[in-house]
Ligand code: FES
């Protein structure tokens with residue numbers, strides 16, 4: 001059953017199945033300009049911070065995720081899978097895309 | 106013999122986040138031939154039609170990207186000469202002993218001002234392509250396993266100081282500049298395509314603030330039809346595809362860009378024009394970069410400029 005993922009920055013929510021990465025769900029929302037990069041945890045363009053909720057992860061590049069990032073759940077969305085309803089904040093390259101109104105992008 | 110010095114791209118060593126997942130990808134989806142594993146855990150591959158032991162090596166690590174890119178040179182005398190030439194030019198070199206990589210002779214290693222580690226070597230065991238040298242068939246059944254490219258063709262690397270990198274390749278290593286894209290102000294090169302033979306490129310570089318980045322390693326296909334078949338196999342295996350199938354304006358090559366399971370981009374490539382060293386360089390202005398990248402769509406895809414490993 002899909003979980004509900006809420007983007008705290010914008011209040012927008014989307015459905016995301018446990019075997020789907022948070023980035024796949026975000027991409028399906030169809031917000032223009034979501035930086036969907038490698039989808040393999042290697043390029044670092046899809047960084048988010050999980051604020052609440054359970055999740056599991058697959059290996060992601062530590063070039064883009066420091067120990068401090070891990071401690072604060074700042075992770076790469078393409079390698080994070082929801083195990084419960086979640087709320088997240090978009091950071092880095094993703095933030096300008098998700099949080100900027102279309103008109104001024 | 107017309108071809109001396111640096112002969113061809115020889116090997117790339119790439120970092121992956123999950124070794125066995127990556128082995129399955131490179132062996133069964135890309136269709137490379139696994140040729141060995143060493144004591145450090147590295148896995149060696151070659152394309153089916155390559156004759157040398159290995160051209161693509163993967164290593165498990167906690168980041169993606171390129172460890173080094175190696176060049177096959179004519180012979181050991183050439184290796185010694187290029188080593189001396191690099192040092193005379195002011196580049197520090199290091200010798201990696203024979204056998205450090207499986208079935209590979211001594212390597213001369215140096216770091217480019219772009220942050221990329223390059224190697225030269227003269228010896229790698231010839232294991233053949235599975236086809237006899239006497240009365241050879243045109244292909245073996247290995248051609249049908251996965252995407253099955255025929256060779257490691259080139260790489261595109263992102264990093265700083267591309268003008269200095271160009272001088273090293275053209276003034277020391279015997280390459281020539283086939284094509285380039287100018288910076289927006291027109292005063293420098295944003296990207297360069299270099300050849301050491303008659304291929305349209307053996308390596309390319311693009312100016313980028315972070316050093317040592319991998320944009321893609323490229324694998325050669327035999328036809329446009331085989332590039333389309335590669336796209337079918339990517340979709341059947343839900344491989345993350347970036348751009349294509351399409352044709353580059355730069356090089357005229359047909360292409361698909363996609364990512365391996367760790368986010369290292371690779372390319373399935375076919376064609377390209379055939380330059381000679383006396384040909385004049387072809388130049389693209391920055392406002393035509395979109396056509397250079399994707400000629401039919403005339404589109405400078407954002408991921409091309411910003412997604413690297
Ligand atoms: S898209 Fe490349 S790390 Fe997520």
Ligand SMILES: [Fe+2]
Nearest residue numbers: 261323372374
């Ligand atoms: Fe390429």
